[in-house]
Amino acid sequence: METLLALMVGALIAAAVYLMLARNVLRFLFGLILISNAANLVIFGSGGLTPEAPPLIAYGASAPPGGVANALPQALVLTAIVIGFGLFAFALVLVYRGYQNLGTLDSEEMRIAEPRE
Template identity: 85%
Template sequence: MEFLIALMVGALVAAAVYLMLARNVLRFLFGLLLISNAANLLIFASGGLTPESPPLIPEGAKLPPEGVANALPQALVLTAIVIGFGLFAFALVLIYRGYQTMGTLDSDEMRLAEPEDGH
């Protein structure tokens, strides 16, 4: 199971890098979304993938039994999902406003603050 998750993380990172190398700002944003999902999946898998034993502590015990998943990476991933969604929504609105102002999504053409001759 861990091998399939690692393969999926690798595929997501490869697709994200491909999208982030494009000049289109919207593709860059989707690449950023893919790479954040890959990082979330990697953190989630680092806590242990045990579908048959939930991360619960029996009554009276101080520690969970051996072989259960760690609950901390799961909590970190939930927090990262919320933060990632907020970042995605903000960046999407920012890209939309930039498109309205400049009329393009090409990052090379979005150079209002830079001089044309390069000096």
């Protein structure tokens, strides 16, 4: 499964980079979503893949049974998902506001601050 996960991450990153290089900022935004997902998978996968054993401690026990999934990357990914969403939401509003004011979604046309000479 490690190989498949690596392939998935590669595919996600490739699609994300391609989208982020587009002139349409909406596509950039889609790329942002994909790259966030890819990053989360990278963190998750780096902690090792352990099938079907969530890091839970049974009642009466003081430690989980051996061989449960790595809890640390899960905690990190949880944080990362939420932060990624915050970033996405803000960027979306920025795109929306940009379109309201500038009337375009083409980043090459957004030249208020750095006019073309």
